[in-house]
Amino acid sequence: MIIQPLKKFRERLGKFYLPVLLLFFFVFSVGIMYSSVQQNNVDYSEGQVAEENIRANKTIENTTATEQKRTLAAEAVSPEYTYQDGLAQTQHDRVAYLFELVATVNSEIKAAYDKEVADVDEDTNVPKPDTGEYIAALKKEFEKLSDDELDFYQALTTNFLTTLFSLNDDELDTVKTYALQLVDEQMAKQIRQSELNSFRSEAVDKVQFLDVTSDMGSVLRFIVNQGIVVNDFPNEKRTEEARQTAMDAVQPVMIYQGEIIVREGSQIDANALEKLQLLGMTNQTFSVFPLIALLLAMVLQMLMVFYYTRQTKDNEKRLNAVTFYVISMVFSILLMKFFQLFQSELVTF
Structure with a gap:
């Protein structure tokens, strides 16, 4: 048994064996673990050259980096649009109804003029209705x-209406046919605000290839510009939801304990300094509290050992129990220190 080789040493110390053993354990434990809790004075600044590897003292989220990644993820989301295909029929009906109203006004004013002419003497000169009357009607x-x-319809200008009423019935029918054809062709596509002028220009350019007069072409171009409208609108709600989903999918950027922030011999840049500030490592002064905590922990541990060993009246068993406990703890502390150093070396690479 591992305790047997210590028997002669125990017999030589006699009653001082237990105090010496506990004192050894106390000094050994504090000496080994002090370097793990020791705090040195540090004052890092941007541009400073690191004299040694600077490691993170704890695991923490890098909130600034996380927020930057979330912002980039949100900006990468394409805007969502809602296509209102029903607007194509709406614009078709509006253009068609304009020509119906023009035909109705022409018919009513002509009928009123013919009636007035029929009601007066042949020698009486009845003035023909001017364009202003047609527009007013x-x-x-x-x-x-x-x-x-x-x-x-309020967007129709006086100049446009004047030209429109100067056309005869056949010309109006031709213009109506071409106008509906051009408007329907473009409105069948998805038109966004940024592309509206392009779609209108495309339709207007086709007018020059049609067999129409100058006035007919002028009317066509105006109607095409009025009839072709945006039908693919930004959907702010869906876009915001997509952006939020993208932001939520971003994993937090973590700074892990033991991670090297600045390597030995390298300058501390703004990014590294920001991490150090987040970790609270830019300005640290020596604190005695970690050492006090370590000493108290060791004292409490020995008091606990002393208390439980006093429950055993057999002195031999008591000494064996304390010896076994001390050996186990020394081995455990050495093992933990080894893994700590081993981990530090791994992080270096």
Whole structure:
């Protein structure tokens, strides 16, 4: 048994064996473990050259780096859009209804003029309605529309309406056909605000290849610009949800205890200094409290051993128990110190 070789040594010390053994254990334990709790004066600053490897004193999240990664993840998310395909039919109906209103106004004013001519003498000169009357009559028709529809028709300028009413019925039918064709063709696509002008220009460019007069072309270009609108809108809610999901998926950036922050001989840069500040290592002064805590722990441990061994009346068993305990603890402390040093060497590489 491992205790037997110590028997002669124990007999030689006699009653001093137990105090000497406990004193040895106390001094040995404090001497071995003191380097693990020792705190030195440090004052790190940016640009300073590290005299030794500077390691993290604890495991902690690098909140700044984590937040940066989350921000990058959110910025990498493409905006979500909602395509409103029903707007294509809405714009088609609005353009078609404009020509219906124009035809109605033309018919009503012509009928009123013909009636007035029929009611007067042949020698009486009845002035023909001017363009202003046609435009005024058309705008009265606009007033009957809902607010949602009214916005489209109120955007029609006087110059446009003047040119529109200068066209005859055949020209109006031709313009209507081409206008609906061009608007429908573009509105069938997904149009975002940033691409609106491009889609409008594409449709307007096709007008020059149509067999139409200058006035007809002018009317067509205006209607195409008014009829082609954005139908693919940013969906802020879905975009925000996607960004939040991307941010939540980012794993926290950790600084692990024992991790080398700055290698020996290297300068402390801003990034390393930020980590040291996060770890509370930029300005440390010597503290006696870790040593006091270690001493108290050892004293309490020996008091505990002393208390439990006093429960045994057999002196031989008591001494054997204390000896075995001390040997076990010394071996355990040496083993832990070895693994600590071994881990430190691994981290270096």
